[in-house]
Amino acid sequence: MDFFNRIPTHMDFEGQARAEKLSRIIITLFGAVGLIWGYIIQQFSQTVYILGAGFVLAALLTIPPWPLYRRKPLKWQSSKNGNEGQNKETSKKGKKK
């Protein structure tokens, strides 16, 4: 379980913005190309397949939190009286368990 928890799943804020923008661009582009190609060969199924390929590509590129999207992590301020806070937290956790 520890191993799975260590896999990063979060992006930083700028990474999220980039990922969303990239996925929109990829899907829109594939949709447009698919529409034109499907119209040229008069096969709407080709349009759908090309859009599907765009979806798969966008999913691969923007769903996993690639290092590209984790370049600017937030710099949290360190807590003022760190020791007490930590002690409180650990004691709370202990109670829950």
Next chain:
Amino acid sequence: MHSLLQRGNSILAYALSVLACLTFICFASTVFLNYVTDAKMNTVKVVVKNVPDYSASREKNDLGFLTFDLQTDLTSLFNWNVKQLFLYLTAEYETPSNELNQVVLWDKIILRGENAILDFKNMNTKYYFWDDGNGLKGNKNITLTLSWNMIPNAGLLPNIFASGSHSFKFPAEYTTTRM
């Protein structure tokens, strides 16, 4: 957008919206096209019999037999929003008891990619040409027309009548011999 599932959800939702948009464009690009084409029809052999129609009652009704020629080129009807054509041949006539009678005599499905240039000679009808009385014997004006349903990917399901029809008459005597 901060978790895997949220990103997956937003990408899927966006892709489906784009798909809906593309489908609408496909529909809009074909909705105003004119699908009427020419079809040539001719009847070869026409006879009428007077036999009991057991499917309805035991009364004797008129049953027409005919063979027909059909010539038409439907390749121009197919585009990226047409999956198949359902062709049907209708006989239309007037009798003293009914102002309008319509009987479907024959039909055919043409899928996209199949041969759409039809040239049939001396074809038998697929369905019985029953009249609900004795309106066929000696009827002077029976009109054959070809129509088709177009089954699209998206959009309307139009019912189109081919330009071109054929009128014929039934003989004034019943045929009694077996055919």
